[in-house]
Amino acid sequence: MLEVILYFIQQLINGITIGSTYALIAIGYTMVYGIIGMINFAHGEVYMIGTYVAFMAISGMAMLGIEFLPLIFLVALLSSMLVSSSFGWAIERIAYRPLRGGNRLIPLISAIGMSIFLQNYVRLGQGSRDIAMSSQISGGWSFGPEDGFQASLSYIQVLIFIVTIISMTVLTLFISRSRMGRACRAVAQDLKMANLLGIDTNRVIASTFVIGAALAAVAGTLLGMYYGVVNAFVGFIAGLKAFTAAVLGGIGSIPGAMLGGIILGVTESMTAAYFSTEYKDVVSFALLVLILLFKPTGILGKPEVEKI
């Protein structure tokens, strides 16, 4: 009996960890969507670039002989946020701004083009082989009988969870309290009106992309340290999952992204645990379809008002 419970707890922990990482990437999608109503398809690539830069920072510091872990983590985080935000800014500038105001499919296609371009840009610079790094933070706690099944919780899993919560809180506060956040909400409600009221909408939209990209870099750094592997193509699957999570939770809603991410992560790990790993994507997509059937705008999404 104990083993059954421990096994369930273990899978729950695994699911929440995966889910938190989906949530971190999903915020970028949700913010951009909430403000200009467009899907940023190149967001997964920004996450991938974040991981590369974090790896560069970590290995660079190892070569310099720095071993103080919090410093390494901080430098890796900041440098990957810097580079990723620049990419976020450039993506907005090149693939979105010239196309604003037209048919909504057009920026989608240009973003897909951007995503293909970025994948191959990184592949040209860094090669197509997997880049691996040894784990920086190891160890953890375990519970359960010595000789039986033990549930374990590693430090890095806890770190991922904590950082996700902190990022979400800071972001929510930023949106609800700061001047920029207020401008963001105004633009999200009505772009033209906000413009008329003297809000620099171009700046608001650009900063949305930058903030989203910075959060993707946080996810990239954490996940890079957790899995220890990156290649130029990891962004695509991660982006797809995060996008699903964002829609599941209700795209445009920040708590929704968190909730969607965790539901998706737990569903995946439970399917793998009690059914079969090869069907986990089928089950999570089926769940998505089901939820959208009953709540067409996602779990926490605001129902669309039909304006006549």
Next chain:
Amino acid sequence: MKKQIARKVLGVGASILLMGGLNLANAETIKIAIAGPQSGDVAQYGDMQVIGAEMAVEQINAAGGVNGDKLEAIRYDDACEPKQAVAVANKIVNDGVKFVVGHLCSSSTQPASDVYEDEGIITITPASTNPDITERGYQMIFRTIGLDSHQGPTAGKFIATVVKPKRVAVIHDKQQYGEGIATAVKKTLEEKNVNVVLFEGVNKGDKDFSPLIAKLQKENVDFVYYGGYHPELGQILRQASEKGLNIKFMGPEGVGNKDISQIAGKASEGLYVTLPPAFDQRPENKTLVDAFKAKSQDASGAFVMTSYAAVQVIADSIKGVGSTDTDAIQAYLRSHSFKTPMGEIAFDEKGDLKGFDFEIYTWHADGSKTVVK
């Protein structure tokens, strides 16, 4: 301005014509197509094929060619995509090439070989290990590499007789290659009454395997066979050791890549791998390996020597037959044996190598390996 453009266009047109003319002038060469991925995410394996085959062409030409004719290697890129493989195959037919070394991915070799068989083009794949390829009664397809269906039983026998585990899990990556081997291993294990408690697929490209590892722990598995490639197994090894699951793993040659030690670190120590013999380590191939080194190429790639051997076998059989009549050559290939860097090789009726054996190695954390006796 316009005139300049017109002149440029003319210039390009003229040079294309010239190149065409040059091709005609060189009609005496025997063309060999090297078909495989030269772009895309498996391009690194395509490169192995190219350097092996081009080295063979170069050395054979340096030694006087074949019956006085020079060989000419032409690269064709299929990006490992089935639909492009068919386009490439048709291009090869159109270019009048009679010999193909390729393709690399089994899923490309299969549709392309339909075209080659029909056109009477000799195809030797140095890399496709899927058994189905030579199961269709085709005359023109050969391979200088082993089969998944041989590798599986070799691994299965080793597990059953040497390791003797109590509860085995067989995991694969749901790809043609990985699932094929895993199925063969499972079959052998069950025949030998080894208890296989878990047979499951994972998704290629996945990074998180913690649910799977918890499942292995719950099932009290004490040995895992993984059919697939190194990126996924590397992650599984790494995460398993972090979760305190210290059991033995084993995989096919797709995991026997130095990268696995980088991904898994210490956790890759003691992994069992079935590999084709390391031809570049053999003393009799030293001069050849040095020739690769002189061009700063890596001879240790899994498909370098097999591609070299493929070209050599084609050249030898053209010499043996005395013409490029492919029907005579396929008969010659089936009835003779050839001396290559892979040793003395011969083909059976289906076009597979006779007596190609995989060896079992123990992998080490520094990326080296030792043969298990």
Next chain:
Amino acid sequence: MRKNLPFALFTAVITLVLSLPILGLKLTHEGTKLVLEGATQSTYVYIFLAAAAVFLSQLFREQLNAAKAAVKPKGNILAKLMPPEEKRDMAGKIFFVVLLIAAVLIPFNTGRIWSDIATLALIYVILGLGLNIVVGLAGLLDLGYVAFYAVGAYSYALLSQYFGLSFWVCLPIGALLAATFGFLLGFPVLRLRGDYLAIVTLGFGEIIRILLNNLTSLTGGPNGIGGIPKPTIPMLQFDPEFSIVNLEFSRRAAEGNVAFHEFFGVPYDSSLKVVVLYLIALVLALVTIVIVRRLIRMPVGRAWEALREDEIACRSLGLNRTAIKLSAFTIGAAFAGFAGSLYGARQGHISPESFIFFESVIILAIVVLGGMGSQIGVMVAAVLVVLLQELSREFDEYRLLAFGMVMVLMMIWCPQGLIPMKRPHLQLKQE
């Protein structure tokens, strides 16, 4: 110029940040340790040159724009090349006939590679036209179109493998099956709008692919299905008895069929098989073009567009929106099934990896590049995309980089597509 300076500096710095880490540093393994390596000196020179170029172009932005405006003709370049509005209909017909003659002549002039590539292009023409109904006309963003393509391909492969049915029997069945899938998917998701619909269709596409991969006993799993026969052509036979035989174009005909070269007593020509497949593809593409052309002019076609433009207005006019959306989804899917069967016949061997999400993206790109809703545009774009893939083979590793860049640039330069859609309309002649 002075006021551009801060921004120009900023963009130059950003360019450095974007390129220095990715291109200027390289992560490599040394033993089992990860180390950083610098790139070659010329790489750094190029990076700084690029940054300088960005700096200058931003600094002299106004001058550059003025120069560009002076050179660039106003309006869509392709539209300029087109004949004037009132003659367009006639010119279009002539153009079409010329194109058709050229298309028929392709195999006889250029041999098998171009016939084969043209077959592939025609498959994409059919796919593009089908998706054009869903995305371009009805305005429903479908990111899982490849699922229906897969249904068509697998239904031909499976039916011919298990029941020995011929291509001509499987073709309508494949289209019908794909349509059924489209109907079944369309039913529940019609409540969704825009991007929600996009993600659900994407999920559906992935579900189909994973199922094809997992149901090994039925579909062969990742191995796929091989030995799919090429289409045969039924022919009246008078000797020895009056009957219908199926002509095959391979060297040795299967049981019950007769090989073409034996039937007519001509020497065997292997490229004939490719040419015949191309001609069949051409006929199917023509059929598709004609059907879609008629559909657009029918009430249902008008309803699709009305729905795309304004759903609420549409409903208030008493149009049944469920029926309209469903019809778009179903008919679009049917054409994908068509194309799928053809693809199976061309390929001879199919596996799930031919039906990945990226394939949906390519088809969608064809529709958008061509100009949403525009039939000619979609056809041109389909041919261009296939040609681009073939021609860029020479560029090796830069190929996808260029592909991505072209996609972005195309959207910036002509967001309406190559040949924007024009509604057929009558114009009052003005004296």
